[in-house]
Amino acid sequence: MADPIHQFEIVNLFPLGKIGSTEIQFTNSALFMVVAVAVTGLLMLGTTSGRQLVPGRLQAMAEVTYEFVADMIRSTAGEEGMRFFPLVFSLFCFILFANVIGIVPYTFTVTSHIVVTASLALLVFFTVIVYGLYSHGLGFFRLFVPHGIPGYILPFVVLIEIVSFLSRPISHSVRLFANMLAGHITLKVFAGFVAGLGGALGLVGWVGGTLPLIMVIALTALELLVAFLQAYVFTLLACIYLSDALHPGH
Amino acid sequence: MAQPTHATTEHTPTSGHGGGFPPFKAETYASQLLWLGLCFVVLYVMVAKLALPRMAGILADRRARIDGDLGEAVRLKGDADAAVATYEKALADARNRAHAIATETRDRLTAEADAHRKSVEAEFAVKLAAAERSIAASKTAAMSNVRGIAVDAAGAIVNRLIGKAPSEAAAAAAVDHVLKR
Structure with a gap:
């Protein structure tokens, strides 16, 4: 059976040159990062170049993405959150296109x-952290001191708040990574069954192989949903965390 | 993604790829981070400097256009309402004026008719009075003639009866006596 882990290998495509003694390689990962950026650029700039008053389909798609991300920020971080709009929008587009492109067979999933x-x-x-300290100074640390907590359990609550704050990047990154990894492994395992049954x-x-084939089709649809959903979840959590930098006092 | 098919025993995850789980191979991290940094910076600059301002502009233009069109529609509706009000006022004025003209004409014609009738009546009254006067004159004349004729007739009758004519004065006295009765 085909190795389901093989698809995650980083492969050097061609060398670009050397910095000191380190060789700079253009890898498959780099290629699909560039593709994700290029697709984002194409969608956001290519389709809006007409600046049509009544949008066409592609321009409408770009506008829907814009409104979707803007509404997400407004609903979680308020109107002030719009200062992080470029960052949040870049995150959403990069992750979304990296995830979706990764579903296409023979591509590499950057995420x-x-x-x-x-x-x-x-x-x-x-x-x-940087924006919170910059705009609120030490007031940023009120983030760890919730209101209305009795004095005798406050130290524990503050401790829990700090631990939860520090563990955020772990859960934030592992959620996306594990979803993408597990989904692609599952797809590959079932696809391997199809080929294995047919070959052996x-x-x-051939008849028995149709069952895992149906499974692969269903899983591909599910993975498309997961690709979008995980991009959304990652971006939404980013908005909620950024909201803390704007309003640390809750 | 992978080489297709063939369940082979020597093709296990630990063989063939240099070993290890690819996401945990630390020697690939530097290159991934480099490219991620590069790509994300390019994406961020593109989004922040070009894409978002342009789309914000498009959306703002559209909102301004819609608001402008709605404002224009409200203004035009106001104009239309004003025109309707003016029209109705003009219509009411014209109706009032027509009514006034009709009333005035009717009053004038009535007055003229009255005046004409009065003058005709006065004329008739004058003629009637003249006619009555002439009738009275004729009657008086006729009555005075009756007495003369009666005196003559009485004289003639007495003459035939007795062969002798009474005196004029006696006949006249007898006639007057009879006429008085």
Whole structure:
């Protein structure tokens, strides 16, 4: 059976040059990051170049994405949250297109690597800390002191708040990473059954192989949903965390 | 994604790929981080400097256009309402004026008719009085003639009866005596 882990291998496509003694390689991961950025650029800039008053389908798609992300920020972080609009919009588009492109066979899923999702989660994490300290000074630490808690349990609550704050980037990044990884492994395992049955058992295998094939089709639909949903969840959590930087006093 | 098919025993996850779980291979992290940083910065700049301002502009233009059109529609409706009010006022004025003209004409014609009738009546009254006067004159004349004729007739009758004509004065006295009765 085909190795379900093989699809996550980083492969060097061609070398670009050397910085000192380190060789710079253009990898499959890099390729699909560039593709995700290019698709985002195409959708957001190519379709809006006409600046039509009555949008066409593609421009409407770009506008729907814009409104979707803008509404997400407004509903979680309020109107002030719009200062993070470019960051949140970039996160959403990058993750969404990386996830969706990754479903296409023979592509590479950028977000199935923990280092990528962790970097994005830490970007949000440090943006919250830096912006929170910059705009509220030490008042930012009121984030860890909820209102209306009796004095005798306050130290425990503060401790829990701090631990939960510090663990945010972990849950934030692992959620996306694990969903992408598990989904692609499941797809690959079932697809492997189809090929394995067909190859090993002849006609019986061909008939038997249709069952996992149906499963693969259903899972692909599910993965499409997961790809969108995880992009949404990641971005929504980013908005909620950024809201803490704007309103640390709750 | 992968090489297709063939369940083979030597193809296990730990063999063939240099070993290890790809997402946990630390030697690939540097390259991934480099490319992620590069791509995300490019994406961020593109989104922040080009895409979002442009889309915000498109949406603002559309909202302004819709608000402008609605305002224009409200203004035009106000104009239409004003025109209707003016028309109705003009109609009411014209109706009042027509009514006034009709009333005035009717009053004038009535007055004229009255005046004409009065003058005709006065004329008739004058003629009637003249006619009555002439009738009275004729009657008086006729009555005075009756006495003369009666005196003559009485004289003639007495003459035939007795062969002797009475005196004029006696006949006249007898006639007057009879006429008085």
